[in-house]
Amino acid sequence: MRRPWLIVLVVVWALLPWVLGRHHVDLLVFAAIYTIAGLGVGLLLGHCGIVTLAQSVFYAMGAYASAIITVNLKLPASLGFVVGMIASGVIALALGWPVLRLTGFFLAVATLALAMIANALFFEWDWLTGGTVGIGAIPKLGLFGFVLDTPLTFYYFAWVVAAIAMLLVHNLVAGRTGLAMRGMRDSLDAARVLAIDVHGLRVTIFVVCAVLGGVSGSLFAHYTGYVSVASFTIDKAILFLLIPVLGGAASIPGVVVGALFITFVPELLSKLGDFHGIVFGLALIVVVIAAPHGIVGTIRQWRKRALDESTATPGEANK
Amino acid sequence: MARRWMGTPARALAVSAVCALFTTTLFTHTPSHAQQATGEPIKIGAILAITGPGAGLGVPTRNGVLLAEKAVNAAGGVRGRPIKVIIEDDASNPDNARTKANALVHNEKVVGLIGPSQVAQIVAAGAITDPLKLPHIVPAGLSVPVERDRKCVYHVLPPQDLNARALMEYAANAMKIKRVGVLHDSGYGNVVMGALKAISSSYPGIEFVAIEKFEIGATDVTTQAAKVRASNPEAVMVIATSGTPFRAVKQVRIEVPVIAAIGSSSYEYVKAMGESADNVIIPEFLVGEDPLPDQKAFVEMYRKEYNLTPKNFEAAGWDLVQFMVAALKATPADAKPAEICEWLRRPHKGVLADYDFRDADLTGMKLTSFVYSKLIKGQYTRLPFRVSK
Secondary structure (H helix, E strand, C coil): CCCHHHHHHHHHHHHHHHHCCHHHHHHHHHHHHHHHHHHHHHHHHHHHCCCCCCHHHHHHHHHHHHHHHHHHCCCCHHHHHHHHHHHHHHHHHHHHHHHCCCCHHHHHHHHHHHHHHHHHHHHHCHHHHCCCCCECCCCCCEECCEECCCHHHHHHHHHHHHHHHHHHHHHHHHCHHHHHHHHHHHCHHHHHHCCCCHHHHHHHHHHHHHHHHHHHHHHHHHHHCCECHHHHCHHHHHHHHHHHHHHCCCCHHHHHHHHHHHHHHHHHHHHHHHHHHHHHHHHHHHHHHHCCCHHHHHHHHHHHHHHHHHHCCHHHHHC | CHHHHHHCHHHHHHHHHHHHHHHHHHHHCCCCCCCCCCCCCEEEEEEECCCCCCHHHHHHHHHHHHHHHHHHHHCCCECCECEEEEEEECCCCHHHHHHHHHHHHHHCCCCCEECCCCHHHHHHHHHHHHHHCCCEEECCCCCCHHHHHCCCEEECCCCHHHHHHHHHHHHHHHCCCCEEEEEEECCHHHHHHHHHHHHHHHCCCCEEEEEEEECCCCCCCHHHHHHHHHCCCCEEEEECCCCHHHHHHHHCCCCCCEEECHHHCCHHHHHHHHHHHCCEEEEECCCCCCCCHHHHHHHHHHHHHHCCCCCHHHHHHHHHHHHHHHHHHHCCCCCCHHHHHHHHCCEEECCCCEEECCCCCCCCCCHHHCEEEEEECCEEEECCCCCCC
């Protein structure tokens, strides 16, 4: 077996909800949902060098699609997922085509503007979205006649979906497309010289990111049974960006770590009372300063440095 | 290479976000009141909006809850055991409300839940308590259809159609006006506005000449206020949980009377209104400066504890705890949540009003319970008008 740690990880994952309390399992479900959305942001940030603050838009579209299809139209939940993914992808294509000609801060600001406009529309179109009051009584997901109506059952489902998303993202970044993405990230001019369709590739990855956001939003809607515009504010857009930034943008495990961080740390700190927000803010500052490549990225750097030092010959080490 | 791309926009944005979060929290947090519990306390969960746009509701409710907790424990608690109200802040966010409800119900094993303070948050937390039939009482009125199906989520403030009627009664019968402009927020205000439209046929003499909506947490609504002014109304109804629309009314020089819904009656919002609070008329339940006879004891106790005058949400917080405690006292120690919930389904006499939780609106409040007051120099003055039937 080439990767025994993977078996250990799967066993721990399978046993974890039986050891933890229901509340922590609930948080792990949110971590899975945020992992899927964060993977998209990580793809753009870590492999394409694109900062997006628009993931909350696609997350909301997935959630609203599921809510409207199942509650208002009384259609199957699977259709809600499909519509959410298609709608997110189509909107990402339409918006991404012009916007992704920008780079750097300008692109970040443009995606922030998209998030703000979308939030205003979700709020104004309350005939469709329910506005601040939202849409309630979204049915629980069913799978082969089995209803996912507890955090425990949803935990397994959400993390399996997250694992599939991770596998797909891994295949994407490990192949030729991943090479092209990283080439584009490190030097746009060099990528163009190598005949990489830079704009087309950026838009494609933006669409992939949006589809992941849509899936994540649909899961959120069915898990909580309720969606409101308050769940899709700019705060959520920043949260999705923080996931890869904190965990490590270019690393899939980093995204998982980032999602766990933003799910668990505020909750653990909430025991500190009214000051928990301040302490969480300080914790974020410490992590961003101490681990500039994200938690996983920084650990990998330390490990690499330690390996380099241990493999260096004494003569080289003295140079 | 990698260092270059990671070093600029993402980190800068992350640091900015963190700083914004830090600053927001610093300026919105409020002092907590530590409680001492002895023995084996009976845990009651409470989720309130202590920070965020709903803090004007959550903070006064928390004061009422803590005062009630203290009074109950001073009076011997429940079957000799003290009660412990575990208060969590949902930061005015429904996702947080849901997470906190899960933690209180499943980790802390609370016997009942109080709050949250706002519509969306109540619906989110109700999704946790409803399947368990856990007794759940909220400091808000029934607002959306899904709440009618949740038979263990009781309410101690009027349902929104009753709030709407209280506003219309004053406009139609006390002021006898015909043209009304409305400025409302997107949550509570939106629901009350829907109720106003639904009951408007009962008040055929009144026409809504302008209806302007703004987002909860908006800091400037002068554009909407200007549109209301342009419609030349005889009175403006403000339905919000914020001081912002009142300031906007003043800024655009709307001189006609302002009638506000109960959601903006807390002193936190009155402070936020500043000078624009003057002459605002509110249909409500407790005028702390001039309480009804059976409210006097609570007002005195509250003043003694906090050196402040209580309003509706403080009294609601008190009533929430008292009703929950009454249910715990009346049911066996090993009663199932559904039994406690079932016991609550009866008439209750509160400081704020008389209730009947058997009613379909899970409140049972009457239009005749409303009193009307006017703000003069930051103080409430009770008006003689009451709804007669």
